[in-house]
Amino acid sequence: MTTQSRSPSGYATWRLIAEELRREIVGGARAAGAKLPPEGELAERFGVHRNTVRQAVAALAAEHLVVSRRGSGTYVAEHTVxxxxxxxxxxxxxxxxxxxxxxxxxxxxxxxxxxxxxxxxxxxxxxxxxxxxxxxxxxxxxxxxxxxxxxxxxxxxxxxxxxxxxxxxxxxxxxxxxxxxxxxxxxxxxxxxxxxxxxxxxxxxxxxxxxxxxxxxxxxxxxxxxxxxxxxxxxxxxxxxxxxxxxxxxx
Amino acid sequence: MTTQSRSPSGYATWRLIAEELRREIVGGARAAGAKLPPEGELAERFGVHRNTVRQAVAALAAEHLVVSRRGSGTYVAEHTVxxxxxxxxxxxxxxxxxxxxxxxxxxxxxxxxxxxxxxxxxxxxxxxxxxxxxxxxxxxxxxxxxxxxxxxxxxxxxxxxxxxxxxxxxxxxxxxxxxxxxxxxxxxxxxxxxxxxxxxxxxxxxxxxxxxxxxxxxxxxxxxxxxxxxxxxxxxxxxxxxxxxxxxxxx
DNA sequence: TCAAGTTGTCCAGCTATCTAGACAACTTGA
DNA sequence: TCAAGTTGTCTAGATAGCTGGACAACTTGA
Incomplete structure (x- = not known):
């Protein structure tokens, strides 16, 4: 039990994580082509299970902001503003x-x-x-x-x-x-x-x-x-x- | 069972309803002082239980966008942009x-x-x-x-x-x-x-x-x-x- | 070729959220 | 004064969604 308050109101934790990662990416902290930390590491950072992180990453992948490659890692996709x-x-x-x-x-x-x-x-x-x-x-x-x-x-x-x-x-x-x-x-x-x-x-x-x-x-x-x-x-x-x-x- | 897909991804239904109501208010469709439809009516409109609508209204009330008066109704508060x-x-x-x-x-x-x-x-x-x-x-x-x-x-x-x-x-x-x-x-x-x-x-x-x-x-x-x-x-x-x-x- | 590292898939259990209904408290207008 | 309408509160049950762990599939570099 992580004791973290989960979603105190209205937002699923994985969505909050997705938004956080999105800010890091579009804010420029992670360049296109850069590799994201492994899911396990992100899970630890956010204090949740890896599956929760996976759902967040999947959401970003669905909008083509990142690309995941099995066995290799998840990478920031080319994205132009x-x-x-x-x-x-x-x-x-x-x-x-x-x-x-x-x-x-x-x-x-x-x-x-x-x-x-x-x-x-x-x-x-x-x-x-x-x-x-x-x-x-x-x-x-x-x-x-x-x-x-x-x-x-x-x-x-x-x-x-x-x-x-x-x-x-x-x-x-x-x-x-x-x-x-x-x-x-x-x-x-x-x-x-x-x-x-x-x-x-x-x-x-x-x-x-x-x-x-x-x-x-x-x-x-x-x-x-x-x-x-x-x-x-x-x-x-x-x-x-x-x-x-x-x-x-x-x- | 209302069959409605609830929150297909990441957002609690009551929050989606709250955002919808907020758009109506700040978008100008509901003027300050205007009375919102009764909770029962809103529940029917959104296809949810009244309790779910109540949670959405409570969220708007918490940011002083609406004011609820027991026995009377819920009213759009003064709000300046x-x-x-x-x-x-x-x-x-x-x-x-x-x-x-x-x-x-x-x-x-x-x-x-x-x-x-x-x-x-x-x-x-x-x-x-x-x-x-x-x-x-x-x-x-x-x-x-x-x-x-x-x-x-x-x-x-x-x-x-x-x-x-x-x-x-x-x-x-x-x-x-x-x-x-x-x-x-x-x-x-x-x-x-x-x-x-x-x-x-x-x-x-x-x-x-x-x-x-x-x-x-x-x-x-x-x-x-x-x-x-x-x-x-x-x-x-x-x-x-x-x-x-x-x-x-x-x- | 192999070991380490990483993502993909699955399943079971838990819990927050939504549903459901009943009733109290209060306001409003007839 | 009263009836209708409305919000506030409570309890209980169902279930969608989140958590957790194990293992498979694949990539990479030594």
Whole structure:
């Protein structure tokens, strides 16, 4: 009997151990390719049975953060954190640019006659309908973010179809005559993923998501897009950069 | 037997329910003062026994997010989210300004002869020692953030003592002759809190923290401070604002 | 070739968690 | 004043999930 209080509330011990190991890995204390201590040693360190450690390691292996090789050991896998730059000319496609196989997929789109109050207000819809796009961005097959994008329906006719074809919001907007837009405001928060979000992003329940709420405007200040994006916290980091150095935009 | 898979992995069902309710509350779907559905109704909705719902509600009550009144019901408590603005002139004290009882406390300070590589590099220490401050900021007695601040030890003599006295980094820096500094870079990520962080911030294990890594420089570009701040995600939101509008600073 | 080290698999027992039901205490509105 | 509605408390039982130990399968280096 280890006398350790086990899970005092709500979290299985193996999950707490998994999170601890994850912090060590993504925090940089364990480099890619490095070998983890043997399970027996970890078990001793955390004061639990080896099977409990195994369950934690299995969870990390399931998300491809580590790879176990029988007879040899468990190794930290190659894992890249996508750095997404947020600035006046923020385009997710720019952050994805250098990456392999980035794909943006349209989950659903709908014209909403009566959008939520926040949307109506910030997009200055004034009673008009809103267009809602639900998207998922993946890199190398791994989902990165889950976005909800609101537009004034009458300002962007056919946008959903265009987006579905091009896979890019910037490109789709160009086909409706909008060549430029500017990020006017962004707020960042974080929370546990909901069950639905976890499903869309191939996460286990309880994973952490970074949530941005952003407003894009045309160059004359007209509100264009209200976006709520949920990034997989384990795979994405936001770079706020330095405002003064950010006047030119990206690329 | 409800056949529902319970916690497929690592999370007690009552905790998943608590997180779900929390999202509804802080997401704005339930306003302060609003009454939650009766426990029996929630139990039916989630497909569990009322006792399980009670445990979830008790967890939310423990963090003062809801208040239960016997015979009457459970109500959403007053809860404010601190909005912290991040810009060229970022000072946490500015975001705290309008709040009641904000206090900044020094947990520990130490001169480290050999700081981590990242610190040595980004602060351009070149072999010199680093000064590390560990702080906690609270508002109305509730911890808001947990910061680790690195300085070049020889550039800020006596800073720790000064900070301890004034409770403000900006003020403490002034006493060593540094009147102005600029936020040069900030990255934002999120993850589960470690056990130590949870303890410092009065959180239950498994809570979410927003993590910022920031570099402040003097006006001539000399690196001044490297900060790693862990914000309680449930109580703080970051406002990145719009770079172009942010040239003047705050207040 | 072999010994040491490591992960994979299995099974049995224990325990925390969830389920279940009943009743008390209290509030609210008719 | 009273009935309906709601939260608080308690007890007991079922079971999913965690613990613990033993051994097999495999890798590595001497």
């Amino acid at each position: 996508l750095v997404h730059r947020i600035g006046a000319r923020t385009r997710l496609s720019d952050s994805l640019g250098s990456r392999g196989n980035a794909s943006r997929r349209l989950l659903a789109s709908a014209v909403e006659p009566e959008p939520p109050a926040e949307v109506t207000e910030r997009l200055a819809l004034g009673g008009g309908a809103g267009l809602r796009l639900e998207t998922v961005v993946s890199v190398d097959g791994l989902p990165i973010s889950r976005g909800t994008h609101w537009f004034a329906a009458d300002r962007v006719p056919g946008l959903a179809e265009r987006f579905d074809a091009t896979g890019s919001i910037t490109a789709a907007l160009r086909t409706v005559g909008i060549d430029d837009y500017i990020r006017a405001a962004t707020t960042v928060s974080a929370r546990h993923a909901s069950a639905a979000e976890a499903a869309d992003l191939s996460l286990t329940a309880g994973s952490v998501v970074l949530v941005t709420r952003s407003l894009d405007t045309l160059t004359d200040g007209t509100p264009l897009q209200l976006g709520i994006t949920r990034f997989v916290a384990a795979r994405v980091e936001l770079d706020v950069g330095h405002p003064d150095l950010d006047l030119d935009g990206s690329a | 601190l909005v912290h603005r991040i810009g060229a002139r970022t000072r946490l004290s500015d975001s705290l300004g309008s709040r009641g009882n904000a206090s900044r406390r020094l947990l520990a300070s130490a001169v480290e002869p050999e700081p981590p590589a990242e610190v040595t590099e980004r602060l351009a220490l070149g072999g010199g020692a680093g000064l590390r401050l560990e702080t906690v900021v609270s508002v109305d007695g509730l911890p808001i953030s947990r910061g680790t601040h690195w300085f070049a030890a020889d550039r800020v003599p006596g800073l720790a003592e000064r900070f301890d006295a004034t409770g403000s980094i900006t003020a403490a820096l002034r006493t060593v002759g540094i009147d102005d500094y600029i936020r040069a870079a900030t990255t934002v990520s999120a993850r589960h809190a470690s056990a130590a962080e949870a303890a410092d911030l009065s959180l239950t294990a498994g809570s979410v923290v927003l993590v910022t890594r920031s570099l402040d420089t003097l006006t001539d570009g000399t690196p001044l401070q490297l900060g790693i701040t862990r914000f309680v995600a449930a109580r703080v939101e970051l406002d990145v604002g719009h770079p172009d509008l942010d040239l003047d600073g705050s207040a």
